[in-house]
Amino acid sequence: MCSEGAFLCQHLPGDVTPGELERLLWVVVALALIADVVTTFVGLNLGLSESNPAARGAIEDHGLAGMLALKAFAVTVGLVCRPLLERPYRPIVPAGLAVPWLVAAALNTYMISAVV
Structure with missing residues (x-):
């Protein structure tokens, strides 16, 4: 940790820069988004229900397009x-x-495994 003026600086482990970390995390966002959408619709097709009221409304009104619009x-x-x-x-x-x-x-995934 270092101090530059009024700001504290932290160095990440290894040689990872904040920019590289951010790029990696945006990839994780894309994968997480896909995982959430896919598992949501698999669960809905198995008879489970969406617990998030905003997502439930988007899905009920517009299906997959509504869910993707909410994520976007x-x-x-x-x-x-x-x-x-x-x-x-x-x-x-x-x-x-x-x-x-x-x-x-x-x-x-847990809920899907409970009903399959």
Whole structure:
């Protein structure tokens, strides 16, 4: 850890830069998004229900397109807010998108395994 003026700097393990970490996390966002959407629709086809009211409404009204629009909106909000952060802290944006979607995909997988 170092101090540059009023900001604290942290070096990541190894030679990973914040920019490289952010790029990696955007890949994780894409994979998490796909995992969440696929497991959601597999679960719905097995008779499970969507517990997120916003997603449930989007799916009921517009199906897969509604779900993808909801995800696209979330990614857009992240991309619009990203420049508001100092460069070293920008990886928090994709992490903030990926973590809930990974948790949702894991819960969906658990629920699917319970009914299969």
